[in-house]
Amino acid sequence: MEPIIREAKPGDRPFIEGIASLTWGGKDYLARVFDEWVNEGGFYVLEVDGRVVGTAKLTLLPGRVGWMEGLRVHPEYRGRGYGRLIHNFMLNLGKKLAEKGAIKAVEFTTYFLNRESIEMARKDGFSVIAKFFNLGAKIEDFQPEEPEPAELDIEDLSLGVVPLGWKFVHRSEEALEWLIKNGETYEIAGFKFLANRDGATFTPLSTGLGCIRAMLPAMAWVAREKGRAEFDLMLPSGMNPILPGLERLGLVLWDETEEPNVLVFRRTL
Structure with a gap:
């Protein structure tokens, strides 16, 4: 049978959980967001011989951006061109939305060692618009301290591209509203940081070494x-x-690199 790409449905959960358990050492977020993504729409799966072996999601972000995320292929099915098949499907979906005026560009982020995704992106006319460091920490290395909930203002957003978890938005009033709706803002010792609701990835809004030192117990x-x-x-x-x-x-940089390990790609449609 030919591979089929279709919208995800509730019954796909066991397949998605299986793929997530084999991705990022079992720490993949797909299983956590499955219900939300199915209800939201724009969530697709690749089915081969009745088995879901791949996924991808297109999310509408501020600035008329179509955000491509969640592209996965089951390890047993990698190397057969399925990643390219899903990528092309999502790109064509973005083009159709652009023709309707719903978006004007597609963007996505990937880890700097994900050579397959980077190669596909460059061949398809994407360019890197921002780079970030993602560093990890263990709660046991800190003495957790409760922060205060805080209000987020446009003045707090000093970056042109602002991360919320593994999504990135371009600084604007529309993006501010989106960040307030989809994220959480905390404050400790006069310093604010953003948190994604479905995970524990934080964006410090003050980035000096002393500022981050003060925020780490609150993040923990x-x-x-x-x-x-x-x-x-x-x-x-x-x-x-x-x-x-x-x-x-106490922060650890993945793969001990000295270069940014998170790349944000964009292609104007």
């Missing part, structure tokens, strides 16, 4: 309240000079 508290043992920080590429200081604070 929020992550612990979400039932996590670990959490991540998403930091702009300009933080390179203070990476040694961040590591002394």
Whole structure:
């Protein structure tokens, strides 16, 4: 049978959980967001011989951006062109939305060692518009301290591209409203940080070494309240000079690279 790409449905959950358990050491978020994504729409699966072996999602973000995320292929089916098949499907879906005026560009993010995705993106006319460092930490390395909920203002957004978890939005009033609706803002010692609702990836809104040191116990508290043992920080590429200081604070940079390990791609349609 020819592969089929269709919208995801509730009955696909066991297949998605299976793929998630084999991705990122079993720490993939797909299983956690499955119900939300099915209800929201724009969530597709690749079916081969009656088995769901791949996924992808297109989410509408502020600035008329179609955000491509959740592209996965079951390990047993990799190397057969299925990743390219799903990628092309999502890109064509984006083009159809652009023709209707719903979006004007598609964007996505990927890890810097995901060579297959990076190669596909460059062949398809995508370019890198932002780079970030993703650093991990363990709650046990800190003394968690409860922060205060805070209000988010446009003045808090100093970056042109603002992370919320593994989604990124372009700074604007529309993006501010989206961040308030979809994220959580906390404050401790006068410093604010963003948290994604479905995970424990944080964006410090003040990025000096001392600021981050002050925020880490609060981030550990929020992550612990979400039932996590670990959490991540998403930091702009300009933080390179203070990476040694961040590591002394207990943060770990994946794969021990000195270059940004998260790339944000964009293609105008």
